[in-house]
Amino acid sequence: MIPLILIAGLTLATAAVALALRNLIHSALLLIASWAGIAAFYLWAGAEFVAFAQVLVYVGAVSMVVLFAVLLTRRSRDDISVAIDSPARGIAALLTGGAVLGVIFGAIISSPLGAPAAGARPSLSVKELGVQLMGPHAAALLIIGVLLTVALLGAVVIAAGDRADAAERKPEDSP
Amino acid sequence: MNAALLFATTGSVLETLPVTLRDLATGWLPEPLRWLVNSLVGVGTLLAVIGLLFAYLTLAERKILGRIQNRPGPNRTPIPFINLRFFGLAQPFADGVKAITKEDVIPDGADKVLHFLAPVALLAFSIMTLGVIPYGRHLVLLEFDAAVLYFFAAGAATELAVFMAGWASRNKYSLLAAMRALAQLISYELPLLLSVVPAVMLAGSLALPAIVEAQAGWRYGFLPQWHVFTPWGFAGFIIFFISALAESNRSPFDLPEAESELIAGHLTEYSGFKYALFFMAEYFGMCALSGMGVTLFLGGWQAPLPFLEFIPSYVWFGVKLLSLLLVFIWIRATFPRLRIDQLTRFAWKFLVPLALINLGTAAFWSLTSGWSGPLQFVRWAVALALVLVPFTLLGRRLSAGVAPRTYRYAT
Numbered sequence: 001m002i003p004l005i006l007i008a009g010l011t012l013a014t015a016a017v018a019l020a021l022r023n024l025i026h027s028a029l030l031l032i033a034s035w036a037g038i039a040a041f042y043l044w045a046g047a048e049f050v051a052f053a054q055v056l057v058y059v060g061a062v063s064m065v066v067l068f069a070v071l072l073t074r075r076s077r078d079d080i081s082v083a084i085d086s087p088a089r090g091i092a093a094l095l096t097g098g099a100v101l102g103v104i105f106g107a108i109i110s111s112p113l114g115a116p117a118a119g120a121r122p123s124l125s126v127k128e129l130g131v132q133l134m135g136p137h138a139a140a141l142l143i144i145g146v147l148l149t150v151a152l153l154g155a156v157v158i159a160a161g162d163r164a165d166a167a168e169r170k171p172e173d174s175p
Numbered sequence: 176m177n178a179a180l181l182f183a184t185t186g187s188v189l190e191t192l193p194v195t196l197r198d199l200a201t202g203w204l205p206e207p208l209r210w211l212v213n214s215l216v217g218v219g220t221l222l223a224v225i226g227l228l229f230a231y232l233t234l235a236e237r238k239i240l241g242r243i244q245n246r247p248g249p250n251r252t253p254i255p256f257i258n259l260r261f262f263g264l265a266q267p268f269a270d271g272v273k274a275i276t277k278e279d280v281i282p283d284g285a286d287k288v289l290h291f292l293a294p295v296a297l298l299a300f301s302i303m304t305l306g307v308i309p310y311g312r313h314l315v316l317l318e319f320d321a322a323v324l325y326f327f328a329a330g331a332a333t334e335l336a337v338f339m340a341g342w343a344s345r346n347k348y349s350l351l352a353a354m355r356a357l358a359q360l361i362s363y364e365l366p367l368l369l370s371v372v373p374a375v376m377l378a379g380s381l382a383l384p385a386i387v388e389a390q391a392g393w394r395y396g397f398l399p400q401w402h403v404f405t406p407w408g409f410a411g412f413i414i415f416f417i418s419a420l421a422e423s424n425r426s427p428f429d430l431p432e433a434e435s436e437l438i439a440g441h442l443t444e445y446s447g448f449k450y451a452l453f454f455m456a457e458y459f460g461m462c463a464l465s466g467m468g469v470t471l472f473l474g475g476w477q478a479p480l481p482f483l484e485f486i487p488s489y490v491w492f493g494v495k496l497l498s499l500l501l502v503f504i505w506i507r508a509t510f511p512r513l514r515i516d517q518l519t520r521f522a523w524k525f526l527v528p529l530a531l532i533n534l535g536t537a538a539f540w541s542l543t544s545g546w547s548g549p550l551q552f553v554r555w556a557v558a559l560a561l562v563l564v565p566f567t568l569l570g571r572r573l574s575a576g577v578a579p580r581t582y583r584y585a586t
Contacts, residue, residue: 029289052324
């Protein structure tokens with residue numbers, strides 16, 4: 001029980017400090033620490049695969065998206081620190097955040113969860129997980145794959161733009 | 176017959192020697208404490224061995240680079256008090272003392288906390304990757320069911336440290352170079368992971384000891400069943416090795432650092448021991464990726480021939496690891512540095528498609544494992560064609576119109 005309290009405390013504390021800090025880069029890094037805390041929770045719960053996937057995806061990849069987004073949308077270094085905006089915006093943010101929290105919480109509460117068998121911890125190997133993903137849940141996996149591909153293609157189309165100067169390549173640009 | 180028996184017994188004694196020694200030292204402890212001390216002993220041994228390997232790898236690199244460039248390399252440092260030179264074997268320790276006693280300069284405008292945390296995080300993550308590699312039949316520190324995933328998860332976190340170093344220095348060169356380094360690391364992570372997937376697929380497990388066990392035995396009595404000796408494994412190993420070079424910032428992909436062009440990139444504002452930590456993390460990462468390559472493709476701790484099995488498994492692992500590291504150094508002395516656009520183009524247009532095709536080759540290889548007799552030739556031929564034809568076609572297509580390179584101002 002003590003590890004769980006430590007992990008939960010660390011995750012929540014880093015998330016809270018991330019919200020309170022005015023420096024966006026520091027906030028982002030603390031948010032990443034919070035994601036790592038969630039991975040530690042998965043590890044504590046015995047779900048190694050999910051824990052490592054969480055680190056790989058969130059600490060490795062999503063963190064980069066967040067940091068690049070912060071750096072690309074700020075004009076100068078002093079812009080990184082954001083001042084506190086009007087109280088109206090704060091209240092609006094609290095309301096939306098609370099609404100999202102309510103929806104997620106309601107969904108979790110109302111979804112039926114099988115009561116865990118007392119004593120024996122269910123041991124699930126990575127292989128069984130893979131069989132489950134490729135068998136009963138293959139449709140969901142495929143739909144998510146298509147969705148991500150479409151999002152990626154959209155991002156490429158938006159980012160590519162039209163390059164007029166692409167045709168005239170200098171000799172030193174050749175590989 | 177006696178000689179064979181003697182070989183076999185000494186072999187098995189040597190094989191379990193590290194574990195026996197550890198149990199002798201900690202056997203008298205009560206159970207929970209014993210587990211803790213055993214783990215600490217394992218971690219301490221690993222850190223000592225890899226640390227020493229790091230120290231002498233730097234010396235070996237300087238010596239070998241020197242030899243290749245027709246100069247002797249560092250050879251003046253004597254062993255203290257006895258004044259014996261021994262080819263400059265004390266050089267790494269002199270370097271260590273120098274790094275510790277140097278002034279630690281922190282820029283005035285730097286983000287002090289992040290500036291300090293970056294090298295620490297980088298080193299911590301690279302040490303974490305070393306934990307799961309099976310160094311011998313009985314020498315695995317961390318046994319995870321998803322060890323491969325753990326390795327790459329810890330490796331992916333190093334990108335964060337590079338960003339922290341670049342941003343916290345408050346130096347435009349540092350930030351720009353860190354961004355380039357991130358572009359490189361992210362680009363090459365894809366072929367690295369894709370080249371690993373076939374090995375996982377064929378072994379049917381993400382656990383590294385199981386992948387090593389899957390490479391046991393000899394095909395036709397002499398060819399080890401290491402993955403590198405199959406068509407898909409050979410292609411996968413080459414892709415893995417190239418990506419490993421890029422992931423560990425080694426030449427010819429060392430342009431994040433590029434000390435001759437970019438004033439050392441994200442390391443610009445680091446000095447003294449923090450710089451040494453970055454250096455250490457780079458070599459630890461190199462050792463970890465080489466160890467991973469040995470485990471996934473070169474048969475891990477398996478002996479190459481049946482009659483050589485009396486040599487303990489950890490010796491074989493060490494030999495393979497050292498040879499891979501020497502290839503790293505050799506490549507550094509041979510190839511010139513790439514440009515950033517060539518680097519990313521090479522990853523996305525060449526390595527990623529080839530790694531994806533390699534997945535198909537591995538699937539074919541795994542589906543036809545029951546073929547025997549003359550069908551074996553068909554199996555090899557089809558798999559080889561699946562590797563070589565895309566390689567040739569893609570290579571030709573990419574270099575069409577730009578190669579061979581012509582020089583306008585030189586002949």
